[in-house]
Every structure is written in structure tokens, then in C-alpha cells.
Amino acid sequence: MTKMSLGSHPHMLGFEQLERLLERTAKTGNEGYPPFNIEQTAQDAYRITLAVAGFSEGDLAITVEDRQLVIRGRSREDAPERIFLHRGIAARQFQRSFVLADGVEVGEAIMENGLLHVDLTLSRPETVVQTIQIRKG
Known part of the structure; x- marks a missing residue:
């Protein structure tokens, strides 16, 4: 049995980008x-x-790369004189990615009480109806 992709379906023209987006x-x-x-x-x-x-604003980076919101965190190493008896607060580096639909714009980022808030807005394009003229060949 052959797996049918979005790009090869006869009624789905131009959806190759959507298929790549799903794979990504x-x-x-x-x-x-x-x-x-x-x-x-x-x-x-x-x-x-x-x-x-455990992260400060300087430990975080927010970028938009090819319609993908990427949030990275890299905490600075603790001073070697610090000795932990128990270390339950994770401060390892991370990367979180969120794929953005067309029209989604990243607004401001706010750091508050150990939480990073990233605001997004969706601008919806106007619906356009186009009439195609038929000419004799």
C-alpha cells in the first residue's frame, strides 16, 4: 500500500509547504x-x-526563524564555591519551538515571577473573490 501525501493528493494543490511544516x-x-x-x-x-x-532575561533568547518561534535558555554556570545539598530546581539549557501559522506575529516578551510570557497576534487577511475570464483558444 502506497502512503499518499498531501502534495500528491489530486484535490490538494500547492500543499507541499504544509506537509513540510507538519514534518518539521x-x-x-x-x-x-x-x-x-x-x-x-x-x-x-x-x-x-x-x-x-532560575533564568534571567540575559539567559534567554527568542527568535523567529522561518515561521518558527524558538525560545532558548542557557543558564550561567554556578560559582564553584556553591555546594548544593539538594538540587531540585532544573536550570539546564533548553530549546522550545513553536510553528507559527501565516499571519501570526510575535509581540512582546515579558519576564514576571519566573515566568516568561510571549504574546502573539493573528492578523486575518481579507477574503478576496477573484473571477477568472475564459477566452477562446
Whole structure:
């Protein structure tokens, strides 16, 4: 049995990019750290919140690369004179990726009480109806 892809379906023209997007989403490698929430804050607005306890603003980097929001964290090494009897607060480096749909724009990022908030907005394009003229060949 042959696996049919979106790009090869006869009624789905030009969806090769969507297929690549789905494949890229499956490969993002997001483990369970750090935990995050995604909430809808308005009709066309969203907020991603990551729990980044132990990280400062300088330890974090937020980029948009090819319609993909990438949040990276790299904490500075503790001073060697610190001796932990128990270390339960994870401060390992991480990378979280979120694939953005067309029209989703990244707004501001706010650090508050160990939580990093990244605001997103969705701008919906106007619906355009196009009439195609038929000419004699």
C-alpha cells in the first residue's frame, strides 16, 4: 500500500509547504522542559508562558526563524564555591519551538515571577473573490 501525501493528493494543490511544516513540527524535539502554557487572551491574540525559574532575561533568547518561534535558555554556570545539598530546581539549557501559522506575529516578551510570557497576534487577511475570464483558444 502506497502512503499518499498531501502534495500528491489530486484535490490538494500547492500543499507541499504544509506537509513540510507538519514534518518539521514533529521534529522539534521538544521534551517536557521547561513546562509551558498556551492561552487565548483575545479573539486574535495568544500568549505562550514558559516556567523559567532560575533564568534571567540575559539567559534567554527568542527568535523567529522561518515561521518558527524558538525560545532558548542557557543558564550561567554556578560559582564553584556553591555546594548544593539538594538540587531540585532544573536550570539546564533548553530549546522550545513553536510553528507559527501565516499571519501570526510575535509581540512582546515579558519576564514576571519566573515566568516568561510571549504574546502573539493573528492578523486575518481579507477574503478576496477573484473571477477568472475564459477566452477562446
